[in-house]
Amino acid sequence: MVFSSHLFCFYFLPLALAVYYALPMRGRNLALTVLSYVFYGWAHPAFVFLMLYSTLVDYFCGLAIARRRGQRTALAVSIVTNLSLLGFFKYFNFGADSYDALVEALGWGHLGLDLAIRVTLPLGISFYTFQSMSYTIDVYRGRTPALANPIDFACFVAMFPQLVAGPILRFNEISEQLLERRHSFEKAARGCAFFALGMAKKVLLANPCGKIADFCFDAGSAAALDAWYGATAYAFQIYFDFSGYSDMAIGLALLFGFALPKNFDSPYRSQSITEFWRRWHMSLSRWLRDYLYIPLGGNRLGTRRTYVNLAAVMLLGGLWHGAAWNFVVWGGLHGLVLALERAGGKEKVYAYWPRLLRVAWTFLIVVLSWVFFRSADLTDALRYLGHMVGQGTQPAAGLVSELIYRPYYLGTFAAAGLVVWAAPQTWDWTRRLTAPKALVSVVLLGLALLAMETQGYNPFIYFIF
């Protein structure tokens, strides 16, 4: 089930809200947990047991840590369990395929695994395992008390607004709201506004830009201009898809009384890659900083070690996004630029550049790196980059050129660019909700719902992570 679907908007959400508010306060966390398990199970019923297992392990580990009984062991159990689940379900196929490719390349094909079984990736496993792990780590560090009530903890892990694609919540960001939170029309109104704008971003901007990207990336070849257009359209698609989802998640959470933190801060307005990672998927960046970069030593162990830590974080961050070498390359590229900016000193590197050039240069790096993100594999990414410099254009490429510049697609692409660089953020725009803004939100929601009815199944990109 996805937020931008007929079933969710018209059936699940109204029913969920009705059930939630029909119950007294003390039953609402349980209701939200059950509803969240139904939401999660809709994609793959059997995997609710997996999430339940991860939740129970971390709940009991948290209790053990809080009661100072084998704290290190409990922490280790939590981390090993979560990483094992993530490692197996997400990276088993990648590992097996990579091993087979390696032995084949070395002429040892007889040692290949050649497995018939493929492991299915559970929806949102990258998100809820990270989120759940952060709980036990923070309890261990003494930053937060353990939760005594298993329902409250299950609610934290499974809460459907942010379950399958974030924001990745730190437990202390929501712990007190689990126990006590206020429900008001003020919150609900802002929630509706977030939801409406998020839907509009997803359905009216991300999906059409995604269609342009699909035309270009799925084609056997594309003209150079088309390839650039497709790559830029993908940059718009992934941004509006993910930030739109985050907006919807924040909006839905507000409808249930929860206030979630910001996840995007106009990342394409960044003037350096360093700044980009402070504005893009902020919850993941924070998680990687606090649970990986700083424990590895951060920038406290000398220059060389700092670069190693940066590279490790970005490579692992890339791998987190997908079990394929093109994601590793994507992460590696960002890590390289981050290191170069750090080495040169951001102020020195871009000191004499006008702001517009810095933004354009950063966006160019981001667009080129997204090619690795979007492509099916490394070979495909290199092929596409070749198209961007005019290589390998086939005769049928003209058919693609004809369709992608149609008014609907070109118009949406232009609108997307306008919103990226000129429109206010959802966060700022909804801070003060006037009647005209409310009306605009209703209109955008209506348009998005109408467009949704005409589009096919349109999952969120980050659902696959």
Added chain:
Amino acid sequence: MPDLPESARTDVAPLVARLFTAACLLGLAAVPLVQHLAPVDAGPFSPFFSELTALGGPIVEQNRRLQAAMQDLETALEDESWLMERALPAVQWLLAGWGGAGNEETYVGRQGWLFYRPGFDYLTGPPFLSAAVLERRRQAGESWREPVEPDPRGAILDFHRQLRQRGIPLLVMPVPTKATIHPEALAPSYADRRDDEPALQNPSLARLRAELEADGIRVFDPTGTLSRLQSSAFLRTDSHWSPQGVDAVARELAGRVRLLELPFAAGETAWQRRPASHEGVGDLAKTLRLPRWGELYPPETVDLERVADARGRALKSDEDAEVLLIGDSFTNVYSVPELGWGHAAGLAEQLAYHLSRGVDRIAVNNEGATGGRRRLAAAGAGRLDGKKLVIWQFAVRELVTGDWQPVSLGAVRE
């Protein structure tokens, strides 16, 4: 209260907050309420709840059935939605008429032409026989369905082998996609293509043909025949070829069959053809579901040549005929009335006319890859008795979308 993220605080007038929230949430709730107010029965929920109560057996199987039931419920809710029924035509009219965009299945061409998406994807996509593409197709698809077999070679070779055991030669005929023959109707940049320029094709088609012919399978690619037609070889708003296209291909195909000098037992029969007109709405135009008030793609009129016997009775498929044609909707169009383009004037009939002998036909719409062979197998071992030739027609788009499963025809009858 704890120090909350900024999202918890909003500057909004209480009345605006209430009205806005009510408008959004009641608006969402209104859709299912209107949908389900009147009917007494559970509508699309009934099969879903039946499936829930019937669950049993291994957990993996239960999981698959539940996933399939959930998918079916979601599809049914969307398809039967009154909002979709009212909103879709108008939105589609805007997209097609003003935006130049079609929908998930249909792309808008120039001057009233429409193109089927799978055909476009076949033409513009990567080589369909590349290992990476084949592997991606195998791994794609819903987890509760059996994985597809994307590689056509195994199925075609297996069919050829089984026919050869019965002494029957196979002739494969992949029908080109509309954009191969009429690229200028989609993109004006192709209007100045020279006649000697090779037709647009997926890079793997030539390789497939070479491999099949190396294994002794005859291949007839009608691309050249269709390209040389003076009139349109395809209908404007339909995914299928025109009656003129069918006739030209049938004539060429009959010539190829005669060259094989097959030992036909039956003598030739002279059929007659009678002209007839038929008006129909293209299948691609139908997929757009445009409103009646915004007709962008009016019905087309086609000139058919209905094939009949000496008594004027429309020619039908003859199970005793020595030539068997297995195909998909390209075989069925103009043959079976259900496709909306008349009858007795399709590929089988025109082939019979040009061959001067009856033709047996097995054709399953949208299942050129495997459906026809499955139906042949289901008909029993006797269906191939007396056959001297099997012609297997499929749309080339099946090479990128089809599920090419081997099908056993059973033991060879002595």
